[in-house]
Amino acid sequence: MCGHLDTVKSPKKAGSAGSAAYHHGDLRAALIRAATAIVRERGIDGFSLREAARRAGVSPAAPQHHFGDARGLLTALATEGFRMLGDALAAADSTAMDRDGRIRAQGRAYVAFALDHPAEFDTMWRCARIDTGDASYAAAAGRAFGLLKAAVAGTPLEDGERPAASPHAAPDPKAIACWSLVHGLARLALDGALGPAEAARGAIDGMLEPVLDCLAV
Structure with a gap:
């Protein structure tokens, strides 16, 4: 059998059907x-x-x-997380009619993404374990954060555009305030501070809108 790294068979009992490769x-x-x-x-x-x-x-x-190494695989996982987050934010943004609605819709989508994809969410922010200079990672993160910035600024952002901004750049103060709010709620929920997973979802649903009301952006 060829020893090429892209064709490595899983161990199977002799004669078993459906041997995977x-x-x-x-x-x-x-x-x-x-x-x-x-x-x-x-x-x-x-x-x-x-x-x-x-x-x-x-x-x-x-x-x-x-x-290459563990850092490379974790970077790929984080990149996939930012791509999915960007898709979720873009979908939420497309349903809103005005700036306030865009911010609220993206906020709800952000928290829902964190609860639905905790592994990706955790990895996306562990900068010591991933390569934040990776081009694919930077593009995916820049797109996601660019969508948030555009909503806060009340400006359009065509999906597929790759803004230079990223969560690791010096961001707009209003955007960072909105990001900190929803990220903090998501982190509290994932850490169990708001109770079991389903209870946390209910708690966030009840508190996100009033919290956003208190944030003058």
Whole structure:
């Protein structure tokens, strides 16, 4: 059998049907799914590249071909998180009729994303564990934060545009205030400060609108 890193078969009992192999184009996605599951179960500090390879059914060396090291795979996970967050913010923004509605819709979408995708959300902000200079990461983060900035400024932003701004740049004070508010609520919910997951969703639904009312933006 060829030892190419993109074609590594999972161990199977002899004679078993449906022997799986990850071919070129599949392995990268499989490793990101494995990393997501590990971070959700163990937290980012419990993540290891070897465990991701084991769960994906490939050799320990296989992930290096696509990501280089653990930092590279976690950066890919964070990038995917920002892409999904950007999509959620864009969808929410498109349903609003005015500036206030855009800010509120994006705020609700931000918190919902964090609760629905805790592994990605946690990884997106762990700057010491990821490569924030990665071009794909910077583009995805810039798009997501650019959507928030545009809503706060009351200006349009065509989806697909790649603004230079990112959460790690010097942001607009009003945008940072809105971001801090919804990010703080999301973090409190994920950390259990607002009760179990479903209770937290209900608590946030009840408090987000009044909190936004108090924030003069």
